């Protein structure tokens with residue numbers, strides 16, 4: 186198959202490119218390298234360009250003629266989206282509209298889209314199911330929900346689009362073979378920042394909020410290993426190509442860890458008792474996000490392999506210690 190991967194030079198996209206490449210597919214990554222790294226693209230070609238460059242996007246899709254598009258390219262930080270909402274609407278929502286227009290013009294019919302648990306906002310109950318209400322509490326979540334709506338509306342408009350929308354929970358860890366991992370210079374993610382504090386690159390780790398309605402007062406998240414998530418994309422693609430109906434799936438493990446529990450695990454695995462400071466809440470953070478992933482297991486036969494927080498942190502730590510930024 187010919188597959189176009191937007192954002193294939195980024196953290197998650199590059200792990201998917203690796204799996205697709207190993208399966209022998211013909212790949213083209215479209216990425217502006219704003220946070221991505223060309224060295225992360227282990228298979229196929231790379232076009233360095235922006236989703237907002239409509240002309241280039243159309244030209245690339247027209248020439249490559251992909252059977253399937255996997256759309257990862259986006260801005261991904263919740264706190265940054267609160268500070269710079271227009272950038273998030275422009276790049277994530279308008280970027281997705283440009284991609285959909287280019288797909289329509291060139292006749293591409295299959296799409297796998299990276300969405301997020303942030304579309305649920307503050308869930309009424311956890312674990313959260315796909316049909317639960319979506320009411321984001323930050324611009325990042327809205328930009329993804331608006332993209333989801335555009336995709337669904339296009340598929341209902343008569344254009345023969347088949348899509349899978351994957352709502353990822355908190356993605357972490359690195360390729361267990363050690364070839365890939367998070368390559369960004371900076372990170373706002375908890376596990377990444379904790380590891381960099383353990384390494385001595387950050388003087389201390391801040392805990393954003395200790396007064397949430399959770400057992401220890403800190404936010405709870407469902408951390409999923411990046412390779413388990415990457416396999417969900419392969420499963421989604423096969424499902425679509427075998428005639429599966431368009432659908433939305435949560436991708437998480439259904440087990441939540443608080444910020445303090447994650448910090449304890451990171452200290453245990455790294456053997457470093459790094460300094461931690463308690464700070465106020467970070468704007469845009471829901472107290473608890475945990476996935477009900479029954480649907481993806483049933484419909485796509487997706488099976489997680491690495492559902493162990495220690496394994497997730499271990500692979501990320503090994504990568505951090507071996508990678509030179």
Ligand SMILES: NC(=O)c1ccc[n+]([C@@H]2O[C@H](COP(=O)([O-])OP(=O)(O)OC[C@H]3O[C@@H](n4cnc5c(N)ncnc54)[C@H](O)[C@@H]3O)[C@@H](O)[C@H]2O)c1
Pocket residue numbers: 191192193194195196197198215216217218219220221222234235236237256257258259260261276280299300301302352353354355356357
């Ligand atoms: N990391 C997580 O925990 C998480 C959770 C839920 C959803 N997601 C989604 O997964 C996708 C990938 O996230 P990631 O963690 O790999 O982030 P990332 O920043 O590592 O990857 C994003 C990639 O897209 C590229 N990009 C960004 N804007 C672009 C644009 N306008 N044009 C072309 N390329 C552009 C970047 O250079 C980068 O390579 C995103 O859509 C994100 O919203 C991530």
Ligand SMILES: O=c1ccn([C@@H]2O[C@H](COP(=O)(O)OP(=O)(O)O[C@H]3O[C@H](CO)[C@@H](O)[C@H](O)[C@H]3O)[C@@H](O)[C@H]2O)c(=O)[nH]1
Pocket residue numbers: 261262263300301302303353354355356373374375376378390391392393394404405406444467470474
């Ligand atoms: O230095 C830090 C960093 C984070 N946190 C907290 O740790 C939790 C997790 O934060 P983070 O790792 O930044 O992830 P999220 O904000 O939950 O967002 C991630 O997970 C979402 C899905 O749940 C994705 O949509 C986003 O793209 C991705 O950034 C939150 O409560 C943060 O407040 C800290 O206390 N200190």
